[in-house]
Amino acid sequence: MQDKTKEIESIIGHKFKRKKFIEEALTHPSCDNGISYERLEFLGDIVLDVIVGISLFKEYPSAPESFLTDLKSAYVNRKYLQKVGEDMNLQKFILYKNYEIPHLDNFIEAIIGAIYLDSGWKKTGIFVKNFILNKKIQPMQNHKNTLASIARKQFKTEPIYEIVSEKGPPHKKTYQVKVKVPGRRYVGKGSAGNKKDAEMSAAEELIRKLRRK
Amino acid sequence: MQDKTKEIESIIGHKFKRKKFIEEALTHPSCDNGISYERLEFLGDIVLDVIVGISLFKEYPSAPESFLTDLKSAYVNRKYLQKVGEDMNLQKFILYKNYEIPHLDNFIEAIIGAIYLDSGWKKTGIFVKNFILNKKIQPMQNHKNTLASIARKQFKTEPIYEIVSEKGPPHKKTYQVKVKVPGRRYVGKGSAGNKKDAEMSAAEELIRKLRRK
Numbered sequence: 001m002q003d004k005t006k007e008i009e010s011i012i013g014h015k016f017k018r019k020k021f022i023e024e025a026l027t028h029p030s031c032d033n034g035i036s037y038e039r040l041e042f043l044g045d046i047v048l049d050v051i052v053g054i055s056l057f058k059e060y061p062s063a064p065e066s067f068l069t070d071l072k073s074a075y076v077n078r079k080y081l082q083k084v085g086e087d088m089n090l091q092k093f094i095l096y097k098n099y100e101i102p103h104l105d106n107f108i109e110a111i112i113g114a115i116y117l118d119s120g121w122k123k124t125g126i127f128v129k130n131f132i133l134n135k136k137i138q139p140m141q142n143h144k145n146t147l148a149s150i151a152r153k154q155f156k157t158e159p160i161y162e163i164v165s166e167k168g169p170p171h172k173k174t175y176q177v178k179v180k181v182p183g184r185r186y187v188g189k190g191s192a193g194n195k196k197d198a199e200m201s202a203a204e205e206l207i208r209k210l211r212r213k
Numbered sequence: 214m215q216d217k218t219k220e221i222e223s224i225i226g227h228k229f230k231r232k233k234f235i236e237e238a239l240t241h242p243s244c245d246n247g248i249s250y251e252r253l254e255f256l257g258d259i260v261l262d263v264i265v266g267i268s269l270f271k272e273y274p275s276a277p278e279s280f281l282t283d284l285k286s287a288y289v290n291r292k293y294l295q296k297v298g299e300d301m302n303l304q305k306f307i308l309y310k311n312y313e314i315p316h317l318d319n320f321i322e323a324i325i326g327a328i329y330l331d332s333g334w335k336k337t338g339i340f341v342k343n344f345i346l347n348k349k350i351q352p353m354q355n356h357k358n359t360l361a362s363i364a365r366k367q368f369k370t371e372p373i374y375e376i377v378s379e380k381g382p383p384h385k386k387t388y389q390v391k392v393k394v395p396g397r398r399y400v401g402k403g404s405a406g407n408k409k410d411a412e413m414s415a416a417e418e419l420i421r422k423l424r425r426k
Contacts, residue, residue, distance in 0.1 A: 038277065038278040039270070039276075039277070039278050039281070041278065042266065042270065042278045042281050042282060043266065043267065043270050046259075046262050046263040046266040046267075047263060047267075049259050049262065049263070050259040050260060050262070050263040053255065053256065053259040054256065054259075054260075057252070057255065057256050063252075064251065064252070065251040065252050065254065065255045068252070068255050069255060158379045158380070158386075159379070160376055160378070160379055161376050161379075162375050162376060163373055163374050163375060165373070166371045166372070166373055166374075167371070173371075
Protein backbone atom coordinates (compact mmCIF):
# COMPACT_ATOMS: atom_id res chain seq x y z
CA MET A 1 0.00 0.00 0.00
CA GLN A 2 2.81 2.45 0.85
CA ASP A 3 4.44 2.11 -2.56
CA LYS A 4 1.07 2.54 -4.23
CA THR A 5 0.35 5.65 -2.18
CA LYS A 6 3.66 7.15 -3.27
CA GLU A 7 2.93 6.28 -6.87
CA ILE A 8 -0.51 7.90 -6.95
CA GLU A 9 0.86 10.93 -5.08
CA SER A 10 3.47 11.33 -7.75
CA ILE A 11 0.86 11.00 -10.52
CA ILE A 12 -1.53 13.56 -9.05
CA GLY A 13 1.30 15.84 -7.92
CA HIS A 14 0.22 16.11 -4.30
CA LYS A 15 2.01 14.69 -1.26
CA PHE A 16 -0.53 14.10 1.48
CA LYS A 17 0.27 15.25 5.01
CA ARG A 18 -2.35 12.83 6.24
CA LYS A 19 -2.22 9.64 4.17
CA LYS A 20 -5.53 8.45 5.57
CA PHE A 21 -7.32 10.91 3.26
CA ILE A 22 -5.93 9.50 0.03
CA GLU A 23 -6.47 5.94 1.30
CA GLU A 24 -10.10 6.74 2.10
CA ALA A 25 -10.56 8.41 -1.30
CA LEU A 26 -9.43 5.26 -3.09
CA THR A 27 -11.39 2.68 -1.11
CA HIS A 28 -14.68 1.27 -2.40
CA PRO A 29 -17.16 0.19 0.31
CA SER A 30 -17.09 -3.37 -1.13
CA CYS A 31 -13.76 -3.79 0.72
CA ASP A 32 -15.74 -3.69 3.96
CA ASN A 33 -12.82 -2.39 5.98
CA GLY A 34 -14.69 0.49 7.59
CA ILE A 35 -13.69 3.19 5.15
CA SER A 36 -15.22 4.38 1.90
CA TYR A 37 -14.64 7.13 -0.65
CA GLU A 38 -18.29 8.26 -0.51
CA ARG A 39 -18.10 11.13 1.95
CA LEU A 40 -15.02 12.50 0.19
CA GLU A 41 -16.86 12.24 -3.11
CA PHE A 42 -19.69 14.37 -1.65
CA LEU A 43 -17.10 16.96 -0.63
CA GLY A 44 -15.05 16.79 -3.85
CA ASP A 45 -18.12 17.13 -6.03
CA ILE A 46 -19.08 20.54 -4.60
CA VAL A 47 -15.47 21.72 -4.25
CA LEU A 48 -14.78 20.86 -7.90
CA ASP A 49 -17.96 22.58 -9.00
CA VAL A 50 -17.06 25.83 -7.28
CA ILE A 51 -13.43 25.85 -8.41
CA VAL A 52 -14.39 25.29 -12.04
CA GLY A 53 -17.31 27.72 -11.80
CA ILE A 54 -15.29 30.57 -10.24
CA SER A 55 -12.47 30.02 -12.70
CA LEU A 56 -14.83 30.27 -15.69
CA PHE A 57 -16.65 33.22 -14.15
CA LYS A 58 -13.35 35.12 -14.05
CA GLU A 59 -12.08 33.88 -17.41
CA TYR A 60 -15.23 35.00 -19.25
CA PRO A 61 -16.18 38.31 -17.64
CA SER A 62 -18.90 39.13 -20.13
CA ALA A 63 -20.30 35.69 -20.98
CA PRO A 64 -23.96 35.10 -20.11
CA GLU A 65 -24.90 32.72 -17.33
CA SER A 66 -26.07 30.04 -19.80
CA PHE A 67 -22.61 29.86 -21.40
CA LEU A 68 -20.94 29.50 -18.00
CA THR A 69 -23.40 26.76 -17.03
CA ASP A 70 -22.86 24.80 -20.24
CA LEU A 71 -19.07 25.13 -20.12
CA LYS A 72 -18.98 24.13 -16.46
CA SER A 73 -21.10 21.07 -17.32
CA ALA A 74 -18.56 20.12 -19.97
CA TYR A 75 -15.83 19.97 -17.31
CA VAL A 76 -17.64 18.44 -14.37
CA ASN A 77 -19.69 15.76 -16.14
CA ARG A 78 -19.21 12.04 -15.49
CA LYS A 79 -17.86 11.19 -18.92
CA TYR A 80 -15.17 13.87 -18.88
CA LEU A 81 -14.08 12.98 -15.34
CA GLN A 82 -14.09 9.27 -16.19
CA LYS A 83 -11.61 10.06 -18.99
CA VAL A 84 -9.46 12.09 -16.58
CA GLY A 85 -9.37 9.02 -14.34
CA GLU A 86 -8.48 6.70 -17.20
CA ASP A 87 -5.67 8.98 -18.34
CA MET A 88 -4.07 8.77 -14.91
CA ASN A 89 -4.60 5.01 -14.70
CA LEU A 90 -6.67 5.47 -11.60
CA GLN A 91 -8.25 1.99 -11.73
CA LYS A 92 -4.86 0.57 -10.68
CA PHE A 93 -5.07 2.34 -7.35
CA ILE A 94 -8.66 1.73 -6.30
CA LEU A 95 -9.33 -0.92 -3.66
CA TYR A 96 -12.56 -2.78 -4.37
CA LYS A 97 -13.99 -6.27 -4.17
CA ASN A 98 -16.54 -6.25 -6.93
CA TYR A 99 -15.95 -7.88 -10.25
CA GLU A 100 -16.69 -4.64 -12.00
CA ILE A 101 -14.29 -1.71 -11.96
CA PRO A 102 -15.99 1.18 -10.14
CA HIS A 103 -16.75 4.40 -12.03
CA LEU A 104 -13.55 6.44 -12.00
CA ASP A 105 -15.31 9.84 -12.05
CA ASN A 106 -16.48 9.30 -8.46
CA PHE A 107 -12.92 8.67 -7.35
CA ILE A 108 -11.61 11.77 -9.11
CA GLU A 109 -14.11 13.72 -7.02
CA ALA A 110 -13.07 11.83 -3.88
CA ILE A 111 -9.40 12.68 -4.56
CA ILE A 112 -10.40 16.35 -4.87
CA GLY A 113 -12.20 16.10 -1.52
CA ALA A 114 -9.12 14.47 0.00
CA ILE A 115 -6.73 17.17 -1.26
CA TYR A 116 -9.09 19.87 0.01
CA LEU A 117 -9.24 18.35 3.51
CA ASP A 118 -5.51 17.75 3.54
CA SER A 119 -4.35 21.11 2.22
CA GLY A 120 -7.19 23.54 1.47
CA TRP A 121 -8.35 25.60 -1.51
CA LYS A 122 -5.04 26.55 -3.06
CA LYS A 123 -3.60 23.06 -3.52
CA THR A 124 -6.98 21.75 -4.66
CA GLY A 125 -7.11 24.53 -7.23
CA ILE A 126 -3.72 23.44 -8.58
CA PHE A 127 -4.93 19.86 -9.04
CA VAL A 128 -8.12 21.03 -10.77
CA LYS A 129 -6.14 23.34 -13.08
CA ASN A 130 -3.63 20.63 -13.97
CA PHE A 131 -5.99 17.73 -14.53
CA ILE A 132 -9.43 19.12 -15.30
CA LEU A 133 -9.18 22.67 -16.62
CA ASN A 134 -6.00 21.84 -18.57
CA LYS A 135 -7.92 21.15 -21.79
CA LYS A 136 -9.80 23.77 -23.78
CA ILE A 137 -13.16 22.21 -24.49
CA GLN A 138 -16.49 23.24 -25.95
CA PRO A 139 -19.50 24.05 -23.78
CA MET A 140 -21.74 21.05 -23.43
CA GLN A 141 -24.44 21.41 -26.01
CA ASN A 142 -27.67 21.44 -24.19
CA HIS A 143 -29.92 19.67 -26.70
CA LYS A 144 -32.88 19.80 -24.33
CA ASN A 145 -32.71 23.59 -24.24
CA THR A 146 -32.32 23.75 -28.02
CA LEU A 147 -35.32 21.48 -28.57
CA ALA A 148 -37.42 23.44 -26.07
CA SER A 149 -36.61 26.64 -27.89
CA ILE A 150 -37.48 25.11 -31.32
CA ALA A 151 -40.74 23.77 -29.91
CA ARG A 152 -41.64 27.12 -28.42
CA LYS A 153 -40.76 29.25 -31.43
CA GLN A 154 -41.99 27.03 -34.25
CA PHE A 155 -44.83 25.10 -32.67
CA LYS A 156 -45.85 27.18 -29.62
CA THR A 157 -45.59 24.13 -27.41
CA GLU A 158 -43.16 22.21 -25.18
CA PRO A 159 -41.42 18.87 -25.74
CA ILE A 160 -42.70 15.94 -23.70
CA TYR A 161 -40.23 13.39 -22.36
CA GLU A 162 -41.15 9.90 -21.31
CA ILE A 163 -39.05 7.22 -19.70
CA VAL A 164 -39.62 4.10 -21.75
CA SER A 165 -37.64 1.84 -19.46
CA GLU A 166 -35.25 1.92 -16.54
CA LYS A 167 -33.25 -1.31 -16.40
CA GLY A 168 -30.40 -2.85 -14.51
CA PRO A 169 -29.08 -2.75 -10.95
CA PRO A 170 -28.77 0.66 -9.21
CA HIS A 171 -25.07 1.13 -9.95
CA LYS A 172 -25.39 0.18 -13.59
CA LYS A 173 -28.73 1.37 -14.87
CA THR A 174 -29.78 2.07 -18.43
CA TYR A 175 -32.51 4.56 -19.12
CA GLN A 176 -34.45 4.59 -22.36
CA VAL A 177 -36.24 7.82 -23.04
CA LYS A 178 -38.40 9.14 -25.83
CA VAL A 179 -39.40 12.69 -26.61
CA LYS A 180 -42.12 14.22 -28.75
CA VAL A 181 -43.28 17.66 -29.67
CA PRO A 182 -47.09 17.59 -29.33
CA GLY A 183 -48.77 17.67 -32.73
CA ARG A 184 -45.66 16.48 -34.63
CA ARG A 185 -45.33 12.87 -35.61
CA TYR A 186 -41.57 12.52 -35.08
CA VAL A 187 -40.13 10.79 -32.02
CA GLY A 188 -36.61 11.10 -30.66
CA LYS A 189 -35.14 8.20 -28.71
CA GLY A 190 -32.10 8.01 -26.52
CA SER A 191 -30.55 5.76 -23.93
CA ALA A 192 -27.80 6.30 -21.41
CA GLY A 193 -26.64 5.46 -17.91
CA ASN A 194 -28.58 8.35 -16.43
CA LYS A 195 -31.84 10.05 -17.20
CA LYS A 196 -30.44 13.42 -18.18
CA ASP A 197 -28.02 12.03 -20.75
CA ALA A 198 -30.75 9.80 -22.19
CA GLU A 199 -33.02 12.83 -22.54
CA MET A 200 -30.24 14.85 -24.14
CA SER A 201 -29.63 12.18 -26.71
CA ALA A 202 -33.36 11.78 -27.41
CA ALA A 203 -33.63 15.56 -27.86
CA GLU A 204 -30.64 15.52 -30.22
CA GLU A 205 -32.27 12.88 -32.40
CA LEU A 206 -35.58 14.72 -32.52
CA ILE A 207 -33.86 18.00 -33.45
CA ARG A 208 -32.19 16.22 -36.38
CA LYS A 209 -35.51 14.79 -37.55
CA LEU A 210 -37.36 18.11 -37.24
CA ARG A 211 -34.64 19.92 -39.18
CA ARG A 212 -34.45 17.31 -41.92
CA LYS A 213 -38.11 17.45 -42.94
CA MET B 214 -31.43 53.96 -4.82
CA GLN B 215 -28.75 54.94 -2.25
CA ASP B 216 -31.18 54.74 0.64
CA LYS B 217 -32.41 51.39 -0.58
CA THR B 218 -28.86 50.09 -0.86
CA LYS B 219 -28.17 51.13 2.73
CA GLU B 220 -31.37 49.48 3.87
CA ILE B 221 -30.66 46.13 2.23
CA GLU B 222 -27.05 46.26 3.48
CA SER B 223 -28.33 46.71 6.98
CA ILE B 224 -30.77 43.80 6.57
CA ILE B 225 -28.20 41.37 5.22
CA GLY B 226 -25.50 42.63 7.56
CA HIS B 227 -22.90 43.33 4.88
CA LYS B 228 -21.61 46.73 3.78
CA PHE B 229 -20.41 46.46 0.20
CA LYS B 230 -17.06 47.98 -0.74
CA ARG B 231 -18.25 48.00 -4.33
CA LYS B 232 -21.92 48.91 -4.47
CA LYS B 233 -22.18 47.80 -8.10
CA PHE B 234 -22.21 44.17 -6.96
CA ILE B 235 -25.30 44.50 -4.77
CA GLU B 236 -27.01 46.62 -7.45
CA GLU B 237 -26.30 43.95 -10.07
CA ALA B 238 -27.51 41.21 -7.72
CA LEU B 239 -30.87 42.92 -7.31
CA THR B 240 -31.55 43.82 -10.95
CA HIS B 241 -33.81 41.67 -13.11
CA PRO B 242 -32.99 41.70 -16.87
CA SER B 243 -36.50 43.06 -17.58
CA CYS B 244 -35.14 46.47 -16.50
CA ASP B 245 -33.06 46.45 -19.66
CA ASN B 246 -30.39 48.71 -18.20
CA GLY B 247 -27.43 46.53 -19.14
CA ILE B 248 -27.09 44.67 -15.86
CA SER B 249 -28.68 41.49 -14.56
CA TYR B 250 -28.43 39.27 -11.49
CA GLU B 251 -27.95 36.14 -13.59
CA ARG B 252 -24.15 35.79 -13.59
CA LEU B 253 -24.07 36.46 -9.86
CA GLU B 254 -26.75 33.82 -9.38
CA PHE B 255 -24.53 31.30 -11.23
CA LEU B 256 -21.70 32.17 -8.84
CA GLY B 257 -23.82 32.31 -5.69
CA ASP B 258 -25.44 28.96 -6.44
CA ILE B 259 -22.12 27.06 -6.38
CA VAL B 260 -20.64 29.14 -3.56
CA LEU B 261 -23.71 28.48 -1.39
CA ASP B 262 -23.60 24.78 -2.21
CA VAL B 263 -20.00 24.41 -1.14
CA ILE B 264 -20.36 26.51 2.05
CA VAL B 265 -23.40 24.50 3.19
CA GLY B 266 -21.81 21.21 2.10
CA ILE B 267 -18.49 21.78 3.89
CA SER B 268 -20.27 23.00 6.98
CA LEU B 269 -22.43 19.85 7.17
CA PHE B 270 -19.46 17.62 6.34
CA LYS B 271 -17.68 18.98 9.42
CA GLU B 272 -20.75 19.09 11.66
CA TYR B 273 -21.59 15.42 11.02
CA PRO B 274 -18.23 13.64 10.90
CA SER B 275 -19.67 10.17 10.78
CA ALA B 276 -22.86 10.65 8.78
CA PRO B 277 -23.11 8.77 5.48
CA GLU B 278 -22.95 10.65 2.20
CA SER B 279 -26.71 10.16 1.59
CA PHE B 280 -27.56 12.01 4.82
CA LEU B 281 -25.26 14.90 3.90
CA THR B 282 -26.80 15.07 0.41
CA ASP B 283 -30.38 15.11 1.75
CA LEU B 284 -29.63 17.67 4.45
CA LYS B 285 -27.80 19.91 2.00
CA SER B 286 -30.80 19.70 -0.34
CA ALA B 287 -33.04 20.84 2.49
CA TYR B 288 -30.99 24.04 2.82
CA VAL B 289 -30.24 24.89 -0.79
CA ASN B 290 -33.59 24.11 -2.40
CA ARG B 291 -35.73 26.78 -4.08
CA LYS B 292 -38.56 26.67 -1.57
CA TYR B 293 -36.34 27.14 1.46
CA LEU B 294 -34.40 29.98 -0.18
CA GLN B 295 -37.63 31.62 -1.34
CA LYS B 296 -38.73 31.69 2.31
CA VAL B 297 -35.37 33.19 3.33
CA GLY B 298 -35.99 35.94 0.76
CA GLU B 299 -39.53 36.56 1.98
CA ASP B 300 -38.38 36.80 5.59
CA MET B 301 -35.96 39.58 4.66
CA ASN B 302 -38.56 41.36 2.52
CA LEU B 303 -36.32 41.01 -0.49
CA GLN B 304 -39.05 41.74 -3.06
CA LYS B 305 -38.96 45.38 -1.92
CA PHE B 306 -35.40 45.74 -3.17
CA ILE B 307 -35.52 43.99 -6.53
CA LEU B 308 -35.64 46.12 -9.67
CA TYR B 309 -37.82 44.52 -12.35
CA LYS B 310 -40.33 45.49 -14.98
CA ASN B 311 -42.52 42.43 -15.19
CA TYR B 312 -45.91 42.27 -13.64
CA GLU B 313 -44.91 39.19 -11.70
CA ILE B 314 -42.53 39.34 -8.76
CA PRO B 315 -39.40 37.36 -9.69
CA HIS B 316 -38.51 34.23 -7.71
CA LEU B 317 -36.67 35.40 -4.62
CA ASP B 318 -34.48 32.27 -4.30
CA ASN B 319 -32.51 33.32 -7.38
CA PHE B 320 -31.80 36.69 -5.82
CA ILE B 321 -30.67 35.16 -2.54
CA GLU B 322 -28.11 33.24 -4.60
CA ALA B 323 -27.15 36.41 -6.48
CA ILE B 324 -26.60 38.25 -3.19
CA ILE B 325 -24.33 35.41 -2.07
CA GLY B 326 -22.38 35.74 -5.34
CA ALA B 327 -22.13 39.49 -4.78
CA ILE B 328 -20.83 39.17 -1.21
CA TYR B 329 -18.30 36.57 -2.36
CA LEU B 330 -16.96 38.84 -5.14
CA ASP B 331 -16.94 41.85 -2.82
CA SER B 332 -15.34 40.25 0.22
CA GLY B 333 -14.45 36.57 -0.25
CA TRP B 334 -15.19 33.30 1.54
CA LYS B 335 -15.22 34.44 5.15
CA LYS B 336 -17.85 37.16 4.85
CA THR B 337 -19.95 34.98 2.58
CA GLY B 338 -19.77 32.22 5.17
CA ILE B 339 -21.10 34.63 7.80
CA PHE B 340 -24.10 35.52 5.63
CA VAL B 341 -24.84 31.85 4.94
CA LYS B 342 -24.58 30.96 8.63
CA ASN B 343 -26.83 33.85 9.70
CA PHE B 344 -29.54 33.49 7.08
CA ILE B 345 -29.49 29.95 5.75
CA LEU B 346 -27.85 27.62 8.24
CA ASN B 347 -29.44 29.45 11.17
CA LYS B 348 -32.37 27.04 11.38
CA LYS B 349 -32.11 23.38 12.36
CA ILE B 350 -34.09 21.53 9.72
CA GLN B 351 -34.75 17.96 8.71
CA PRO B 352 -32.98 16.31 5.74
CA MET B 353 -35.12 16.51 2.64
CA GLN B 354 -36.90 13.20 2.37
CA ASN B 355 -35.92 11.66 -0.89
CA HIS B 356 -39.14 9.84 -1.82
CA LYS B 357 -37.70 8.72 -5.16
CA ASN B 358 -34.91 6.85 -3.37
CA THR B 359 -37.36 5.34 -0.89
CA LEU B 360 -39.67 4.16 -3.67
CA ALA B 361 -36.77 2.73 -5.67
CA SER B 362 -35.64 0.79 -2.65
CA ILE B 363 -39.18 -0.56 -1.98
CA ALA B 364 -39.52 -1.56 -5.63
CA ARG B 365 -36.17 -3.33 -5.60
CA LYS B 366 -36.64 -5.16 -2.31
CA GLN B 367 -40.30 -6.13 -2.55
CA PHE B 368 -40.89 -6.44 -6.28
CA LYS B 369 -37.40 -6.90 -7.80
CA THR B 370 -38.02 -4.09 -10.24
CA GLU B 371 -37.61 -0.33 -10.70
CA PRO B 372 -40.22 2.47 -10.66
CA ILE B 373 -41.06 4.03 -14.02
CA TYR B 374 -41.71 7.76 -14.22
CA GLU B 375 -43.59 9.43 -17.01
CA ILE B 376 -44.17 13.09 -17.68
CA VAL B 377 -47.88 13.43 -18.31
CA SER B 378 -47.71 17.09 -19.25
CA GLU B 379 -45.41 20.07 -19.23
CA LYS B 380 -47.41 23.30 -19.37
CA GLY B 381 -46.93 27.02 -19.18
CA PRO B 382 -44.26 29.52 -20.24
CA PRO B 383 -40.59 28.69 -19.50
CA HIS B 384 -40.37 30.77 -16.32
CA LYS B 385 -43.59 29.39 -14.89
CA LYS B 386 -43.98 25.79 -15.92
CA THR B 387 -46.02 23.07 -14.31
CA TYR B 388 -44.99 19.46 -14.70
CA GLN B 389 -47.40 16.61 -14.16
CA VAL B 390 -45.74 13.29 -13.57
CA LYS B 391 -46.95 9.78 -12.87
CA VAL B 392 -45.04 6.81 -11.54
CA LYS B 393 -45.72 3.09 -11.51
CA VAL B 394 -43.98 0.00 -10.26
CA PRO B 395 -44.21 -2.54 -13.10
CA GLY B 396 -46.68 -5.31 -12.27
CA ARG B 397 -48.49 -3.28 -9.59
CA ARG B 398 -51.75 -1.56 -10.43
CA TYR B 399 -51.23 1.56 -8.28
CA VAL B 400 -50.21 4.88 -9.81
CA GLY B 401 -48.68 7.86 -8.00
CA LYS B 402 -49.27 11.32 -9.41
CA GLY B 403 -47.59 14.58 -8.67
CA SER B 404 -47.25 18.05 -10.08
CA ALA B 405 -44.82 20.88 -9.38
CA GLY B 406 -42.89 23.71 -10.94
CA ASN B 407 -40.00 21.44 -11.81
CA LYS B 408 -39.67 17.85 -12.88
CA LYS B 409 -37.79 16.61 -9.84
CA ASP B 410 -40.30 17.95 -7.32
CA ALA B 411 -43.17 16.54 -9.39
CA GLU B 412 -41.47 13.13 -9.40
CA MET B 413 -40.84 13.33 -5.65
CA SER B 414 -44.47 14.05 -4.97
CA ALA B 415 -45.63 11.27 -7.34
CA ALA B 416 -43.26 8.86 -5.57
CA GLU B 417 -44.59 9.96 -2.18
CA GLU B 418 -48.16 9.22 -3.25
CA LEU B 419 -47.26 5.82 -4.65
CA ILE B 420 -45.38 4.87 -1.45
CA ARG B 421 -48.50 5.73 0.57
CA LYS B 422 -50.68 3.58 -1.69
CA LEU B 423 -48.27 0.62 -1.66
CA ARG B 424 -48.02 0.75 2.14
CA ARG B 425 -51.77 1.06 2.67
CA LYS B 426 -52.74 -2.11 0.83
